[in-house]
């Protein structure tokens with residue numbers, strides 16, 4: 330069987346993870362979840378996902394710190410990282426992009442927005 | 454809405470905008486006409502139409518027609534089309550315009566709705582060596598979408614459909630919950646309220662014309678008329694873009710530039726051969 334691509338959804342809100350997982354599964358990704366950056370990093374060390382939908386503000390380890398550490402991992406350049414955060418100040422968004430995020434989604438979002446952003450970065 | 458009411462509205466829209474309303478659009482039409490009825494202070498859509506049957510007031514007619522038109526659009530709609538425009542078409546046209554002497558590169562967005570198409574071109578123009586030479590004219594039947602387009606204000610949702618985040622940061626300012634296109638983009642675009650069935654010659658001629666997701670909604674007569682008028686507004690070597698999924702075929706004076714609805718006008722009639730063989734030599738025009 331052809332291996333399905335995986336998308337790791339990192340968000341401290343369980344409801345938000347559920348919504349996002351349902352959307353990425355509709356886009357033919359295998360959805361996996363993590364509740365903070367550290368949990369996400371542990372997952373990535375075991376198996377690098379193809380895409381990561383990443384919240385910014387989380388307990389334990391936030392999105393930016395996770396991204397910094399991810400990129401230092403072997404093979405850590407592989408996942409396409411799309412931020413997904415309520416933070417919408419331009420200078421903050423710029424910071425996320427400068428840390429190596431390919432795209433940025435401002436909450437609230439809908440399925441069309443995720444599809445449009447995933448398309449823009451070549452994930453679909 | 455009775456079938457007779459729907460047919461009455463459909464006939465108005467056909468006559469005034471050349472647009473075909475499908476029978477399954479009754480609900481959409483009724484929803485759109487509700488606010489018009491409220492503005493007119495009549496108790497509902499049937500009463501609005503009854504009033505219009507008795508007194509065919511041209512201003513109200515226009516409002517009714519405008520309210521029924523679909524204004525669906527997004528930034529960089531059909532990404533592959535904009536990639537082709539940004540990577541090859543615009544730079545080539547800009548070089549040709551510079552070589553021509555006047556330096557102006559004129560673009561028409563025909564049926565621009567709320568302006569995302571025109572702003573997308575404006576953003577791509579800023580990638581050129583001389584963005585100031587680009588002049589965009591954006592035309593629509595509707596005064597409401599144009600009013601919105603002119604402000605350059607787009608919602609949180611609108612700026613997240615098709616617009617890459619880097620473009621958003623580079624070209625828009627955040628104003629409360631909305632985003633506003635910066636002045637350099639806004640100054641590139643001139644907004645014109647105009648029916649595409651009317652005389653288009655007053656708009657002048659263009660190097661690039663986009664008429665996407667408009668032609669497909671028109672009656673055969675309106676389609677042919679608008680297409681002919683747009684072709685006539687093309688400068689030699691101009692590029693015309695119709696919707697990627699639309700079936701409009703341009704006259705023999707144009708040849709397709711790939712599968713996505715882009716066509717280039719041939720410089721002269723002598724340059725209008727039967728379909729060229731695959732091994733055709735490169736064209737020699739500068």
Ligand SMILES: C[S@@+](CC[C@H](N)C(=O)[O-])C[C@H]1O[C@@H](n2cnc3c(N)ncnc32)[C@H](O)[C@@H]1O
Pocket residue numbers: 469470471472522523524525526527530563564565566567570592593594595598647648649650664665666667
């Ligand atoms: C579906 S939108 C397409 C917007 C944009 N071109 C795009 O592709 O995203 C169609 C637009 O064409 C306009 N339109 C339809 N008939 C027209 C006419 N006869 N004259 C001017 N505009 C017209 C409508 O008002 C509407 O805004």
